[in-house]
Amino acid sequence: MYPKTVVAVARARALEASMSRRGDPPAAAPEPQVITNAGVDEGVPPELLQPENRQHLADRSRQEAF
Template structure:
């Protein structure tokens, strides 16, 4: 899958999970998730990556498009 597809799938999964939590008021509210040391191949949405990892993902995506 392309990186954009992976990100889109992950966002859809997170959105679905958040919507199902709204339907279940007994579900515990979790803290915001911050990914500190995730690899860019793990399908982590870029907005959750640390700035260095986000730049690496952008550079790599640009290289793959070339």
């Protein structure tokens, strides 16, 4: 094997060993929730709606105000 390969294999084995010594793996960071198929009448907070749905909700709110 090439020297760089030997070093890479050694690092990979050391990393694998250190990971297996840990109890539980770290939890994945929660991804932001985006509601894609909710209607604007369903009481979904505007910040969770997709941009086009937010605009529709804003337009409807303006129309209802008149």
